[in-house]
Amino acid sequence: MSIASSESPSLSSAAHHVWRLLHLIRSYWTPLLKGILLGPIVGFLGMATPYLSKLLIDEVYPSQDVGLMHVLVGGILGVTVASTAIRYLQRIYNVHFEVELRNKIRLLFFNHMQHLPTSFFNDHKVGEITSRFKDASGALITLTTLFRTSITQGIYLLLVPPFLFYLHWKLAIVAVIAIPATVAVVTIAGNRWREAWQDASEAYADLYAHNVETLSQIRMVKSLSVEHTMFERARDHMTRATETHRRSSNIGEAVQAANDGLRSFNMALFTWLGWTFILDGSLTLGSYIAFTAYVGFLYDPLKQLVDLYAKLQQSSVNLWRMFEYLDIEPEQDPTRVYENVPTPIKRRLYGKVELRDLSFGYDDEAILEEVNLVVEPGESVAVVGPSGSGKTTLLRLLSGLEQPTCGDILLDDTEMDALPLADVRRQVMPVWQELTLFEGTIRSNLTLGLDDVTDAELDRVTKLCQVYDVIQNTENGYDTAVAEWGASLSGGQRQRLVLARALLRKAPVYLLDEVTSNLDMETEAALLPAMFEALQDETVLFVTHRVESARYADRICVIEDGRVVGYGTHDQLLSTCSRYAGLCDATPLPMAA
Known part of the structure; x- marks a missing residue:
């Protein structure tokens, strides 16, 4: 029998588990930061392209200055090549780092599990236990992606608004108002989202436990000719998993739809005001095009962070499920197996x-x-x-x-x-x-x-x-x-x-x-x-x-x-x-x- 809590982690509990995971992987902080710090470089380089495009329209086109055009186009090419190269190095580094880190966490979790007392395994199904290996590695990758994306895209969220106000402060107010509105939507939906993911995670764990138990005893299943019964049970588990997954997905899609609606309304208002300012001469066409590009730099990172927030709801549940088992006291110190040679026997027995x-x-x-x-x-x-x-x-x-x-x-x-x-x-x-x-x-x-x-x-x-x-x-x-x-x-x-x-x-x-x-x-x-x-x-x-x-x-x-x-x-x-x-x-x- 699998024993699991029906309560979902609160926001403060989720944050606590995130901090515990960071502490758990503290030996990997340095390589993690190395990968993350490449993000700001890409961010700074990306900020240059819209402004160079603005100069092409507002300076080169009116003056027909071919020399300046060559310089600006060469600058755009250099920035693009540099950004592409850095992104490539960052992806290669992150893939290697994440694979190693994910496998380390899986190994740590496995080692802890094998040191738990047998009474734990009397009360938990093997399939349900193994489902948490996936929870642990999935949560880890989501969180490392969150940190990396937060730094990389956070650069845009910090640098873009000043550029927007520099280009046109009235239009900038309209553009940035979407940020607090988006934060409000995802925050309001957060608790229900986590509860739905909790139900879905437990439903899939029960399904996985049933499948593992059935296949591990397949000879008995065939001998009794109970394939139909086992299929019915699997279908019941699958139905519950599908329903809970659909419910959590519906909440996520509702949040996404609300944010898309806010963004569409904001873009329509921003476009109408922008062309109004162009027609009255208070905004140049080059500034407007640069402004539009910078708004993309603002909204795209915001959308990525919202998507990551959705994954974070699932990861907070997965982390809770992982630490629920890691917090069970083992019967022996799990670190003892890290030695290449088992510790010599300290007390030899004679047999009484x-x-x-x-x-x-x-x-x-x-x-x-x-x-x-x-x-x-x-x-x-x-x-x-x-x-x-x-x-x-x-x-x-x-x-x-x-x-x-x-x-x-x-x-x-x-x-x-x-x-x-x-x-x-x-x-x-x-x-x-x-x-x-x-x-x-x-x-x-x-x-x-x-x-x-x-x-x-x-x-x-x-x-x-x-x-x-x-x-x-x-x-x-x-x-x-x-x-x-x-x-x-x-x-x-x-x-x-x-x-x-x-x-x-x-x-x-x-x-x-x-x-x-x-x-x-x-x-x-x-x-x-x-x-x-x-x-x-x-x-x-x-x-x-x-x-x-x-x-x-x-x-x-x-x-x-x-x-x-x-x-x-x-x-x-x-x-x-x-x-x-x-x-x-x-x-x-x-x-x-």
């Missing part, structure tokens, strides 16, 4: 695990209650119990993916919260039921995050996990391609590769969650004895539904309704724990020798 009155739940629903357990270094403990009893939750707490509501987890007699989380994650190695593989090769999946792994080490763990022969029978061995999510492999093959990947890490503590659930009995019977023998010096907590598999462990922990109801060896539990005896009676399968 202790739970003291450990409880966990969601809202009012208790999952685990007052669990007490001690596992000595090198000891293996199987965790059994009915579905929903809290077995997997127990492993999630031990791996630091969830935080207990009360009670303590101790590793080597030290509270887990007192240990660096990165150290815990690298030494407490879980293998989950979700068989997660990345697109790449078998080798890249096995050695994920590891350097200098030899083929001999790969052979050792793949033989141990009964997947060596499968790999060797492929054309490219360890370099065989793996599709996204490991879709090119069977469930059993994926499970054995995921287990091999974990064993390659040589961690002191292993948390194994149903690691043989996709294996046939023959493969499981070959894998489990070899695995427990290989891990005899490591601490292992082994969750399983198969009681016969649990007997490979040194001890067995029985959980029911979130509580430990039995703990001991197989023989001890048969005589002391009726729940365990019932589980054994329900699965009377012979144990492999």
Whole structure:
């Protein structure tokens, strides 16, 4: 479920987010200013052309001065060539700068997201989260464009009015009156505009989330033949997105129409007055033509700024959506990954695990209650119990993916919260039921995050996990391609590769969650004895539904309704724990020798 606020950012909040973004990219201020400062040069050069044209009409034409004509035309050519060259350099510089800056922001956002706690991802859809990457980069480009355009076009807004008053002050008053009128229109419409863009952004995020979720589970969709249902849901999301986008666009078009109407009325009045002054002799034709050109320099930048203001309404929403997630406190410092080499482990673990009155739940629903357990270094403990009893939750707490509501987890007699989380994650190695593989090769999946792994080490763990022969029978061995999510492999093959990947890490503590659930009995019977023998010096907590598999462990922990109801060896539990005896009676399968 995606949780998003329905409130749109206020104008002050939008300005605050703009300032926060500027602070975020402060290391890029210098190159940004370099690109922006080329704008005023273009602005100053552009101001010269209308005045040179005025001189051609008012001075050269009456006097027939060919020499002056050559000078003025040459000046116009020089100004035009210089402006074109500077604009070209500015565009090239800005494109390179914006691409780098946009990708840096995307990378920063991604890095922050991957350091958020798993509880965040329980409440948010992946598609909705990824939609905010586009929000972040889009807002950044709009704002850099706004700053650049404000400086470049702001030069005209500052320099043009004095020229207009110099040429004819009465006509200038009529020309500049459009500025405050335009500002008033866009300011009045601003709040409604942002609210409409907020609704549209959330609607598109929901649509994107639905599409990503559907395509990521396309095999299930096809197996159930529910393409029509998924299409109907997509169409509902698209309808809402279209309606909200149309509403925001209507507001933008209304603002644009109002400004165009003001500009048309102003131009008509300006033209009528201009020719009136020409006819009564108080304004020359050259001055009027120059005046008209300067008015274009005034109105065109104004129109560009109004258009940018429209984009700014959307960007203010996008920035709010970006900072909404960036403001969530990560479970680890995201900057730690900027080092070329991971920080060495500060506290080496021997493998003792202790739970003291450990409880966990969601809202009012208790999952685990007052669990007490001690596992000595090198000891293996199987965790059994009915579905929903809290077995997997127990492993999630031990791996630091969830935080207990009360009670303590101790590793080597030290509270887990007192240990660096990165150290815990690298030494407490879980293998989950979700068989997660990345697109790449078998080798890249096995050695994920590891350097200098030899083929001999790969052979050792793949033989141990009964997947060596499968790999060797492929054309490219360890370099065989793996599709996204490991879709090119069977469930059993994926499970054995995921287990091999974990064993390659040589961690002191292993948390194994149903690691043989996709294996046939023959493969499981070959894998489990070899695995427990290989891990005899490591601490292992082994969750399983198969009681016969649990007997490979040194001890067995029985959980029911979130509580430990039995703990001991197989023989001890048969005589002391009726729940365990019932589980054994329900699965009377012979144990492999």
